[in-house]
Amino acid sequence: MARVDTAETGQGGAGGPDTGSGIRRAIRIASRPGPWKRGLVLAAAALLLGLFLLLHPVIPNRIGNLGSLVETFLPWFGLFVPVLLAGALWRRSASAVAALLLPVVVWLGLFGGLLGDKSHAGGDLTVAGHNVAAGNPDPAGTARDLAASGADVLALEELTERHRGTYEKELAKAYPYHAVLGTVGLWSRLPLSDTRPVDIKTDYGPLAENKPMDVRMAEARALRATVSTDHGPLAVYVAHLGSARVNPRAGFWTAHRDRNARALGEAVAAERNDRVVLLGDLNGTLDDRAFAPLTSRMRSAQEAAGDGFGFTWPAGFPVARIDQILVRGVEPESSWVLPATGSDHLPVAAGISW
Structure with a gap:
């Protein structure tokens, strides 16, 4: 009768390829950064955006009237939020999503009051x-x-x-x-x-x-x-x-x-x-x-x-x-x-x- 050598055929020997690849895969998964450690660059960008919106009054005008230029188009900086959010979801970064709360809250504090209809009927x-x-x-x-x-x-x-x-x-x-x-x-x-x-x-x-x-x-x-x-x-x-x-x-x-x-x-x-x-x-x-x-x-x-x-x-x-x-x-x-x-x-x- 023919003898089946499991070590050579790779069908479950202790040192077989399937076992080795499974170990390597487990090591890769274990070595991946967790959701709070992924996307740290995106998280930093979100925090900087929030601080930028919050501290815009202190941007100096001494250099090219930069402060006034920023304030002229200030509402449009909110467009960076969905861009950063898309990146955070793609990277599955919990830290970036959490960091985005800062610019969202600041932007809503600055411009949220303009989003609803505040008009009333009548007028003299x-x-x-x-x-x-x-x-x-x-x-x-x-x-x-x-x-x-x-x-x-x-x-x-x-x-x-x-x-x-x-x-x-x-x-x-x-x-x-x-x-x-x-x-x-x-x-x-x-x-x-x-x-x-x-x-x-x-x-x-x-x-x-x-x-x-x-x-x-x-x-x-x-x-x-x-x-x-x-x-x-x-x-x-x-x-x-x-x-x-x-x-x-x-x-x-x-x-x-x-x-x-x-x-x-x-x-x-x-x-x-x-x-x-x-x-x-x-x-x-x-x-x-x-x-x-x-x-x-x-x-x-x-x-x-x-x-x-x-x-x-x-x-x-x-x-x-x-x-x-x-x-x-x-x-x-x-x-x-x-x-x-x-x-x-x-x-x-x-x-x-x-």
Whole structure:
């Protein structure tokens, strides 16, 4: 009879291949790091993201205005959370998942209040604002769209001499009262009075002090007017602050805008009327520390009574809300973004009550 040598055939001998491979497999499994030791790099990245969101106010502006640049796009840093979560699940890392709690909690603390609809029905007055864009290819259509919005008070920025007559003509029927100073204007269904330019320290260069007043008024970028309502006078400010630019050498350049914001904050602080509304293209988000002179004195209608972030720029794919409605002494009941016009900005509106 033939003898079966189990050592040679590998069918279960003490030193057979199956036993050896099983031992090696067991060693590999035992040597793998546990779920709390896997993905430590992802865990560290999650903690850094959380600290970054939490400590953004201390990011200095001394280097390229970095702090303001970060704050302009601060909500979008939350997109790193699902990316890190996907990596944590792929690595089956319990430590990375746990570390992600920090950025999630911080982000929700900063922006969670904007996710729900806080609007209420009603309101005594509807206000709207829009940067109509100097290069708007259809100013007449834009004016008709704005008139159809039903706003009682309408503020426009970036008006040009070329298109000013078009807006005045198209808005005349809906708004019997209006005032235009420089590149900003205010249209109202209610009487206007005490209209005057607001000096927001526009940069006229070295000849600023020698500019005639009529020239400076023609180049005005902010105005203040009183709207007469059934509940009493309402002070309305319209402003278009200086531009912000990203420059490879200078970083996030906002010098003129920041100076405008400080001057506008001083004007609002000096306002004697208890009820104030500010409508304008501020060329920045309210998370930016540069707007502290305004946000310390006024409330954002969008944050108080809006639905979502209300991004307004650029119109094709909005990534930031730089067109603002701020209030003092009145209650925002609702805030929303109007449909696109021929501008590169979206119009904004809010319902306010006394």
